[in-house]
Amino acid sequence: MSGHRALTLTCSVVGAVIVALDGTVLTVAQPTLQRDLGASFTQVQWTSTGYLIAVAGLLVFSGRLGDRYGHQRVFATGMLGFGVMSAGIGLAPGVGWVIALRVLQGVFGALLQPATLGMLRAAFPPDRLRMPIAVRAGAIGVAAAAGPVLGGALVAGPGWRAVFFLNVVPALVFGLLALTLRGPRPQQSSPAALDLPGALLLAATLAGLVHTLVTLPDGGWTTASALGLGSAAVAGTAFVRHELRTASPLVPPDVVGSAAVGSALGMLVAASAALNGTLFVATFLLQDTLGLDPVHMALLSLPLAALMIVAAPGCAVLLHRAGARRTTVAAMAVLAAGILVLGRASGTVGFCIGFALLGAGFGTVMVAATHVVVRQAAVGSAGVAGGLQQTAMNVGPALGVAAATTLMGLGHGYGLPLSVLAVVALAGAVAGRALPERSAETINHGHPGANAGVPERR
Numbered sequence: 001m002s003g004h005r006a007l008t009l010t011c012s013v014v015g016a017v018i019v020a021l022d023g024t025v026l027t028v029a030q031p032t033l034q035r036d037l038g039a040s041f042t043q044v045q046w047t048s049t050g051y052l053i054a055v056a057g058l059l060v061f062s063g064r065l066g067d068r069y070g071h072q073r074v075f076a077t078g079m080l081g082f083g084v085m086s087a088g089i090g091l092a093p094g095v096g097w098v099i100a101l102r103v104l105q106g107v108f109g110a111l112l113q114p115a116t117l118g119m120l121r122a123a124f125p126p127d128r129l130r131m132p133i134a135v136r137a138g139a140i141g142v143a144a145a146a147g148p149v150l151g152g153a154l155v156a157g158p159g160w161r162a163v164f165f166l167n168v169v170p171a172l173v174f175g176l177l178a179l180t181l182r183g184p185r186p187q188q189s190s191p192a193a194l195d196l197p198g199a200l201l202l203a204a205t206l207a208g209l210v211h212t213l214v215t216l217p218d219g220g221w222t223t224a225s226a227l228g229l230g231s232a233a234v235a236g237t238a239f240v241r242h243e244l245r246t247a248s249p250l251v252p253p254d255v256v257g258s259a260a261v262g263s264a265l266g267m268l269v270a271a272s273a274a275l276n277g278t279l280f281v282a283t284f285l286l287q288d289t290l291g292l293d294p295v296h297m298a299l300l301s302l303p304l305a306a307l308m309i310v311a312a313p314g315c316a317v318l319l320h321r322a323g324a325r326r327t328t329v330a331a332m333a334v335l336a337a338g339i340l341v342l343g344r345a346s347g348t349v350g351f352c353i354g355f356a357l358l359g360a361g362f363g364t365v366m367v368a369a370t371h372v373v374v375r376q377a378a379v380g381s382a383g384v385a386g387g388l389q390q391t392a393m394n395v396g397p398a399l400g401v402a403a404a405t406t407l408m409g410l411g412h413g414y415g416l417p418l419s420v421l422a423v424v425a426l427a428g429a430v431a432g433r434a435l436p437e438r439s440a441e442t443i444n445h446g447h448p449g450a451n452a453g454v455p456e457r458r
Contacts, residue, residue, distance in 0.1 A: 011075065012120050013139045064383055066382075071118035078111030078113075083175060087168045114386035137312040141359075144308070208228050254377070264376075265392045270332070270424050275400065277403055303353075314364070325436065328435055339422040403424075
């Protein structure tokens with residue numbers, strides 16, 4: 001691997017890990033933050049909700065900025081801004097400052113996330129993308145496993161502010177380092193080519209949808225929830241009509257028109273919804289069935305993180321030997337099996353097996369589906385493809401938790417929500433039938449920078 005590619009991969013991995021760690025360690029720090037700042041429960045919730053809304057609404061537009069002006073430049077801006085906002089939150093005098101800075105941190109997080117995939121697509125040829133994406137996914141698995149432990153240690157020691165200071169140095173160092181990268185020259189564009197009306201409509205759609213879904217578990221279905229979903233639907237309809245009519249759509253036809261990309265994105269939404277909905281239900285199931293405290297629950301679920309880490313490099317091998325379709329369909333079936341095992345488990349061994357199946361299935365789907373999304377896109381659309389992938393990974397969890405909350409509220413115990421979530425996973429497996437098989441097909445004929453004419457096994 002050349003020095004340029006190694007540095008690109010390192011920056012991509014560090015950026016993805018910083019974002020993953022930020023979310024997991026904050027969850028641990030929120031109770032202490034609430035006590036120290038005298039904040040209400042709603043205010044503490046907005047330290048997460050405000051961030052999620054900002055990220056979800058801007059991911060695709062940020063990806064387009066990377067396509068137009070260079071992923072390294074956008075990544076560097078996102079990392080530097082993320083680091084500065086982290087330092088500001090660590091020094092914040094009150095919860096109002098924390099919320100405002102978290103929203104700004106979400107803006108910079110939206111800039112850097114699609115770029116972590118866009119840089120890989122630009123730096124690696126299609127036939128060598130599997131392992132870089134697997135390394136990135138494995139690192140995210142490590143961050144997910146280490147986050148609660150690291151967050152707990154920081155909160156118990158230096159305090160909750162240390163959770164945010166943790167990001168500052170790596171974000172600033174790798175943000176500056178990314179400026180030294182020299183990738184393919186970005187396409188020239190005019191402001192009109194960025195499709196600002198489309199970006200605003202999509203942001204309104206996703207922000208309304210995510211806000212409704214993330215607030216649903218606490219408030220339940222209310223008039224405000226219905227209005228939120230209705231507003232998102234109206235904005236989404238307007239966005240689709242605008243995209244069909246404009247000469248410079250936010251999402252290029254070569255991305256949105258690909259059946260493989262659509263299938264992969266659907267699988268990512270289904271898999272992340274099934275996983276996160278199941279984890280939400282399992283939290284209550286373990287508390288009621290085994291009477292475990294949060295620390296013991298985290299230890300019991302370690303097989304999930306461990307198998308996610310193992311599945312990432314294993315998936316790269318499966319993609320080469322079996323192809324995207326067989327790999328993802330089988331992985332979704334494993335994910336569904338894990339959900340059903342958790343629903344029937346009554347002891348430690350059963351729960352460990354269920355969590356292990358969840359990790360193996362989800363880790364494989366995440367790598368395989370992401371590989372399809374990134375690889376099918378031309379280099380000039382890699383940022384938008386990365387933004388769509390990240391959007392799916394943000395919307396899916398919110399959708400899964402909202403569905404689990406609604407089903408648990410029906411009063412039929414834990415069996416019904418887990419059964420429905422298993423069906424969601426199997427529906428994702430059906431969607432995977434549109435993915436390419438293992439073959440020597442040419443990618444993206446006719447698109448500039450798409451490495452056309454380079455056949456490679458899927």
